[in-house]
Amino acid sequence: MEPVAAFPWIALFTILMCGPAVWLALKSKASRWITLCVTFYTAMACVAALYLVPWSFYSYYLLAILLVIAAGGLIVGGIKSRSADWRRPGKLGLFAAIVLTLSGAYFAAMNVRALSAAQPPEGTINMQFPLEAGRYAVTQGGAAPPLQNPNGHAGNPSQLYAYDIVALNSGLHSQTQYLDWSELEFREMWDRVVLAPCSGTAIWVRDGLEDSPTSDDERPAGNVVGIECDGIIVNLAHLRNGSVLVSEGDQIEAGQPIGRIGSSGRTIDPHLHIHAERGPFKGDFSDNEAVPISFDGAFAFRNRIMTSSQPAE
Template sequence: MIVAILQLIVVQFILPAYFIYSLWRGKYQSRLDWILHGLLALLVISWGFFSSPWSWFSYYLRFAWVLLFIVVFIISWRKARELSFWLNDTGKQKLSLGISVLLISIFGMYNVWVFNGFSTNEQAIELDFPLKDGWYYVGQGGNHVQLNYHQSYPEQKYALDVLKLNQFGMRATGIYPEQLSKYEIYEDTLYSPCTGEIIEARNDLPDLAPPKADLKNPEGNYVKINCKNENTTILIAHMKKGSILVEAGDAVKTGQPIGLVGNSGNTTEPHLHIHAEKDGKGVPIRFDGKFLVRNSLVW
């Protein structure tokens, strides 16, 4: 987890700060030089804005970087607009140009992958969102591994991990607390996302303090619902011990309470895991007609 936090610090603080500062203080030899530096900074900010999970330090921080980039972009343009367009023909400047083009290609491809993950051509099923009390944030979701690690697992493809934000845009009080009560989503009521029948349920596994995880029982406490007229199984996982209100064979209706969010099973922290499965493969989910991806909000 320390490695994951360090990665977030790099993507959400160090990279945007470095490229924005470089754009502001750069000594440009030509307008082409400025254009390349500006484009590179834009691609880095865009990639971090869309692909990084922003609920750790603050959801609002991502907008602060965009605003700062716009201000610096305007300031730097005022310095570069009187320059000639072409670079002087020197080896050092050609090397700088080559490095910029290489980095633009890399971060450009990152952005393409992210934007491709915002939609899917596969047929999606329509569900009701299973949480109703607050600002909910999608931590894992979308159609590419840069947005959703579940894409690597065929049966969980298109799965969503959902958190809840407090007034500061953070999912918890603290960076990674051990106390479950410090996570905003812990013990929130879960509602059935569809009308159907409970085909499996488990209710007896303990809630674990982060970073502990139960690798032998990955779903933790869960319910599986066979949605009426969809021939699709919905899994809602990591529920609170003793909170599940239904059992196998029960009929449920859309919006019916079924239990509470917990932290049981193979999980890093309290959250809702939900995915739809048909014939052993994950299928896309839409809530109110929307295909949710990382950094989506629902309220």
């Protein structure tokens, strides 16, 4: 998502999260029916925004600010409605109440699905977090949609439980220079050290593909290291050209540096893609059985912030 498209997107979600609550706070008097509808809708929309909006792009601090505004609007509106009655709202108010209730119900259904998708599936295998010390955000991850993109990971049999991970800076967002999209090194994730998440044998190593802000659909993994450990294959993709430190057949120890983050393969933004699969090696277009993995005992999901204290050497 480039800045040109990003600002209208966050403006829309700001309105969806805070608009009705701010309107309620500014209104001189609202019936209790309207207050309940706004409260239900705002609560469900704010919960949905926690995992729907790519906060690593905008900053998690912005998320906190918007949540405070929404909560403040509901508190002020609720105080004002204490003196209101349960009178039936007019036609416009009734229409607004119906729209808010149906929208809130839609978000509520999504939230139930998201809660289920945030639970570790049966057979989840624990591994070491695969990046050097720092603070990171999961941009794709979970057991199912809506935490996983149905047109991305969830549409590939071997990547049902895959993760995409980016680094966060002190502003809790992933851009070093937010308005300049042309240079890959302006992403906080660029050139971060990738560590082996488990011990095993390198069975797939590819290097030499150029880093680019455009997608390579013919070799979607880009520069990649695949490690066979404990009967599964763990693939770490989108590594930087020339950074891979291992060769096929090497014995690898958990925590060992294997390369650095780049932007090779099917990606327009530097990030680490990691997934595990069970079956014979099939490379870029595998349809093996997906294997759920967790990191240091934590099952990750979209927008979860994770901290690594692992040294890069």
